[in-house]
Amino acid sequence: MSIHINLISDHLTPALITVLADKPNISCIYLIHTGAHYEVLANKLKRFYYSKNINSVELIQVNNPNAYADVRQQAEKIYERISKTHPTEYLYLNATGGTKPFAFAFAQAFDKRQQRSVAIYVDGHDNQIVFLTDDQSLKPFKQSEVLSIEDYLKLYEFEFSDNFDQYEKVDKYKTLTQKLAKHFKRSPGALPSINSLIQESGFNNGYLEVVHLSKPPFKALTEILTLLHDNELIIYDGKTITVRSVEDARYICGGWYEELIYFAAEEAELTEVKLNLEAADRNELDVVAINQNTLMIVEAKTINWKQPGAQSVVLNKLDTINRSYGGRFAKAVIMSAHPASAKLKERIEHHRNLQLVETCDYQRLIKFFKDFKNTTEGKQ
The missing domain is CATH 3.40.1350.10 (Trna Endonuclease; Chain: A, domain 1)
Known part of the structure; x- marks a missing residue:
């Protein structure tokens, strides 16, 4: 079994990468923070771990995080306490977070491979886990792919529900979306024109009115209006435009581009x-x-x-x-x-x-x- 120690900073994601990769083996996690602001973040991380059924999580506060000598003494005491509490388990200190003196002091204190303790760093640029040690036998290794979108956003307490019906409708309009993209690529001037016309329907206010054209549309705009008519998003007769639904109006005024990016x-x-x-x-x-x-x-x-x-x-x-x-x-x-x-x-x-x-x-x-x-x- 293993014990994970996270140094808390404003960026919580690196802690998750190592914890979720080793989740089946973890018996306890310690979150080391440096005061009120980081205690709030530590509790946020604690709630996330609880949501993942990791229920043994303890917060420990460290004082004077920029005073290296002082922090080093505190780090040694914390190492002694944790190693005595878990004498047979492996200790993993994730030193990615915190100030440099804070991280360096704890990395030094936990770099004791002979006592089943190592310090690690999550290198986001090169996508690897690095051991913070002089032991050359410990080589960097590739991160495990462990984070989902839901995990990532849940950590920052973004709650959402997935609308699967939405994706069925998106697939239904995939061909239309790509045709609109080709039209607007050829005739970028048609983009603000179509947006302006559809906005005249009043859909942003929750209702729809018939849009009367003050003059005949130019060729590219006519082609786009005809395409939308043929796909039953609007009724277009050359003189007026009737949008069939507020949802269709939102699609025409930008939703198609969101869907193009998604595809x-x-x-x-x-x-x-x-x-x-x-x-x-x-x-x-x-x-x-x-x-x-x-x-x-x-x-x-x-x-x-x-x-x-x-x-x-x-x-x-x-x-x-x-x-x-x-x-x-x-x-x-x-x-x-x-x-x-x-x-x-x-x-x-x-x-x-x-x-x-x-x-x-x-x-x-x-x-x-x-x-x-x-x-x-x-x-x-």
Whole structure:
């Protein structure tokens, strides 16, 4: 059997990777924290472990985490206590979290292989577990793929239910989604036009009105309206547009792009992909994917970025969502079907965890997700 010791920091994910990989063998977990803020996070992690039927979890507080000599003495005392309490079990200290003096002091204290104790570090960049020791016989090894999207988000207390009926409807419109993407790729000017026309129906207010065209639509827009009519999302007679349902309106005004991204991630064979996850606080995650314990949160946009305030709203939302539910080991991506402005690109460069992808080309989206897959699996 084994004992796991986690050093608590703002980023809890590395602790999960080693614990879930060794879950059948664990008899107890110790969570080492450094005060009120980290005690809250330790209790969050404790609740997650309880949800996984790991019921023996104890919190231990360490003082003065930046004073190395003091922390080293506390670490030695904690090692002595744990090793005496569990004399026949192997001790695994995960030193990925905490300040450098805090982590180094505990790694030194628990680096006692002869006494069945080792210190380890989760290297997210190279996707491996590293032993913090001078013993050259202990080689780094590849992380086990143990985290699901539900596990990852549950850790950050994002509660959601999976709507399986939704995925059946998404599959039903897969061909239409890809046809719309091709139309908008050829005629990007049609994208803001179709959005504007459908928004005139009033669907955002929960009702639908007939949209009267003030002038004949241009050729590309006519082709798109005809396609939507043929697929029974709207009734189009050349002079008016009647949207059949609020749900159909939402699909036309951006839902198709969310679904295109979802299909691309699925085709790239990522471990798991989810669409339109909604939290209790009404925050919605457009597309969420995970591969090799790395989470990606995608915000899909078909808006015209020149609209007043559009940039700030989207950036702030995604940054907040990523910090709330992702942590350092997650990636946040804005995918835009409409070309972004230079100002937006500049702002995104100043967000450490944000990335911008500008395309509605299906093959480019697939390549993006395949690159993500290869990177997380250490192939790039």
